[in-house]
Amino acid sequence: MLIGQAQSGKTSLKRSLKGERFDSKERRTTGIEMHTVYRKVLDIWKEGGKPQTAEPRPIVDSGEVEKEVHEVFWDFGGQSDHYITHPLFLTARGMYCLVYNASQDPAETVSEGSNMGYLNTWMFLVSSLLSGDQELKETPASEMLPGRSMPPVFLVCTHTDEPYRSVQPEELAREITGSLQTPLNGKPFFDVFMVNNTKSGSEQECPEVSRLKKEIVNLAEELPQMKEVIPIKWLNYEKVVVAMVEGGCNWITFDDSKNIAFDICGISSDEQFLALLNFLHDKRILIYFKDTPKLNTVVILNLQWLTGVFRNVLTVPPDERIERKSINWWRKLKEEGILDKKLLRHVWRPFFHGRNIWKSLIAIMEKLCLLCPRSSLPKGALKESYLVPSMVMSPPKEDVAKLITSTGIPSLFVKFESGQVLPGLFPRLVLMFFQWCTKEWLWQSEPELHRNFARFHRYPAEDCSVILLCHSSFIEVAVTMEDNALHPSSESSHNSFQVNTAHIVLRQLELMLECMRKEFHWLKNIAYEMLVCCPVCCKQGSENRCRQHKIPSCKQEECLHFWSESQCKNDVTCTKSADGGNYGVPVTFFAPWFKSVDKQVK
Numbered sequence: 001m002l003i004g005q006a007q008s009g010k011t012s013l014k015r016s017l018k019g020e021r022f023d024s025k026e027r028r029t030t031g032i033e034m035h036t037v038y039r040k041v042l043d044i045w046k047e048g049g050k051p052q053t054a055e056p057r058p059i060v061d062s063g064e065v066e067k068e069v070h071e072v073f074w075d076f077g078g079q080s081d082h083y084i085t086h087p088l089f090l091t092a093r094g095m096y097c098l099v100y101n102a103s104q105d106p107a108e109t110v111s112e113g114s115n116m117g118y119l120n121t122w123m124f125l126v127s128s129l130l131s132g133d134q135e136l137k138e139t140p141a142s143e144m145l146p147g148r149s150m151p152p153v154f155l156v157c158t159h160t161d162e163p164y165r166s167v168q169p170e171e172l173a174r175e176i177t178g179s180l181q182t183p184l185n186g187k188p189f190f191d192v193f194m195v196n197n198t199k200s201g202s203e204q205e206c207p208e209v210s211r212l213k214k215e216i217v218n219l220a221e222e223l224p225q226m227k228e229v230i231p232i233k234w235l236n237y238e239k240v241v242v243a244m245v246e247g248g249c250n251w252i253t254f255d256d257s258k259n260i261a262f263d264i265c266g267i268s269s270d271e272q273f274l275a276l277l278n279f280l281h282d283k284r285i286l287i288y289f290k291d292t293p294k295l296n297t298v299v300i301l302n303l304q305w306l307t308g309v310f311r312n313v314l315t316v317p318p319d320e321r322i323e324r325k326s327i328n329w330w331r332k333l334k335e336e337g338i339l340d341k342k343l344l345r346h347v348w349r350p351f352f353h354g355r356n357i358w359k360s361l362i363a364i365m366e367k368l369c370l371l372c373p374r375s376s377l378p379k380g381a382l383k384e385s386y387l388v389p390s391m392v393m394s395p396p397k398e399d400v401a402k403l404i405t406s407t408g409i410p411s412l413f414v415k416f417e418s419g420q421v422l423p424g425l426f427p428r429l430v431l432m433f434f435q436w437c438t439k440e441w442l443w444q445s446e447p448e449l450h451r452n453f454a455r456f457h458r459y460p461a462e463d464c465s466v467i468l469l470c471h472s473s474f475i476e477v478a479v480t481m482e483d484n485a486l487h488p489s490s491e492s493s494h495n496s497f498q499v500n501t502a503h504i505v506l507r508q509l510e511l512m513l514e515c516m517r518k519e520f521h522w523l524k525n526i527a528y529e530m531l532v533c534c535p536v537c538c539k540q541g542s543e544n545r546c547r548q549h550k551i552p553s554c555k556q557e558e559c560l561h562f563w564s565e566s567q568c569k570n571d572v573t574c575t576k577s578a579d580g581g582n583y584g585v586p587v588t589f590f591a592p593w594f595k596s597v598d599k600q601v602k
Helices: 010-018 041-047 115-127 169-179 207-220 232-246 254-263 270-282 303-314 324-336 341-352 358-367 400-405 425-440 482-486 496-519 595-601
Strands: 002-004 032-037 071-076 096-101 153-158 191-194 251-253 298-300 338-340 385-387 412-416 448-450 453-458 464-470 474-481 528-533 542-545 552-554 562-564 572-574 583-585
Touching: 002 010, 002 115, 010 032, 010 071, 010 096, 010 153, 010 207, 032 303, 096 115, 115 169, 153 169, 153 207, 169 191, 191 207, 232 254, 232 270, 251 254, 254 270, 254 298, 298 303, 303 341, 303 358, 324 338, 324 341, 338 341, 341 358, 341 385, 400 464, 400 474, 412 496, 425 453, 425 464, 425 496, 464 496, 474 496, 496 528
Parallel strands: 002 071, 002 096, 096 153, 153 191
Antiparallel strands: 032 071, 251 298, 338 385, 412 474, 412 528, 448 453, 453 464, 464 474, 528 562, 542 552, 572 583
16 A cells, blocks of 8 residues: 655556556546556566566365465555545555655645654554454464554655755655654664655666565565465455456445355355455455445445545536536535535436446445435425535634634643544544534534534524534634623633533533544544643643743644643642743633533532
């Protein structure tokens, strides 16, 4: 699996590994691109032979099967707007090449983060697969994988012919590995490679590419899944699936897939067939969910096709490519996060060829928490549409910091141990919150959605709203009342309706985060705390006088001073203020969020 930031050289590295010539005009990868070749990689990569594709041949129960390793490349586009779907296809059974453009400054800020920040994001995504596969976890590690339960990662530095600051690429690699945040003890990477892709396919191949090929093959032979005992019938079914995809088949019905398994591959029980589908789903050979009738009627065979289906909905095309009749639909999606069903039909028509799997595809996107129907809203709302928070790109129009400051009660912070809010987590949390509050809160109005911001109104007569604001390392939650903006309440006289809402919201957030940990494999290992920010040394999202950076109103998130519920059982004292004074904070300050504190106050 080739991962990394946009324009880091992932696709060119794929060419190098396949022995293809370098293309200086290589187009940018959008979404995910897959490439599967059945050939003897052991011979081709180790001995430098020319690539030769071969038709997959059935495996027979002879017991004398020649060992073969074939390559399956996953090339993940590096644009941040594609990160919402990338984690869905990550697997603990993969090997990863984290690709970095050595001509770039690691500290340079691009888009919403630094180059180093994007490397950290990818490493956290891969490390989130830690112990994700129970069978592999229980398999004894080999000598090359001593006690390691995270998928192996190689750091591959490209553009080494034009390194940043003209320093030796090895020095830059040491700087990167030294600054990388990782939950693992010891080395985060199996090895580091300095690659020049411009030599790809030439007589003088880059020596580091040759070394990378060798290390990939050697490590592949040591992976725990290489020692798994797999029924021959299952492998034959997998090769049938691959042949069907190569023949242009993207999906089949559950009944057709079952007939193939029983009639062609000799599988004889429903239990074994479902176990086979789950096995291939874990390997990302196919996609199958059995949760609901809408989901279990179809088996997706071509994952490349499925990523294209997602991409055509979750990527707004350039203005010059938008047809006139769909301009308003796209504008509504981009500005309000509302996907009209007419736009869905418009962009998906090329994928269906007259065959209707509409309900199944929508069900898959709902299952993956990419969208949800808006039919739960009251009358007057457009029912033939879906909410897609990840598509909203515009920032909030009002001053968010000023809005939150006027709430009357402190904000709650969901802070993640990894130091990052993992890609895709916040828009999924927004969707879950929308689905919950439209069922639980009467007279719910349309939510306000912006980039990294969501506001939900409860009982417009009371004018109470809940704000979710995504920062880089935590999610801030605020409960506002219109009266607070005009007449801020004191700590001892919080609005009871507002406090009750805060208690309910906290409980629901805990349930939603636990639900996501169970539902999505890449969030299984996330750890987080519910915190409040110290009102003495931190105001309006910044530390008054930061000791570390020696500047007033420091907005670096790691410098903020937080307290957990366990620390707030009694009055607390801030000892972090830059002037060295001791400042007490009464327990009533925390009562609006933490029920145990609220009971103590009462």
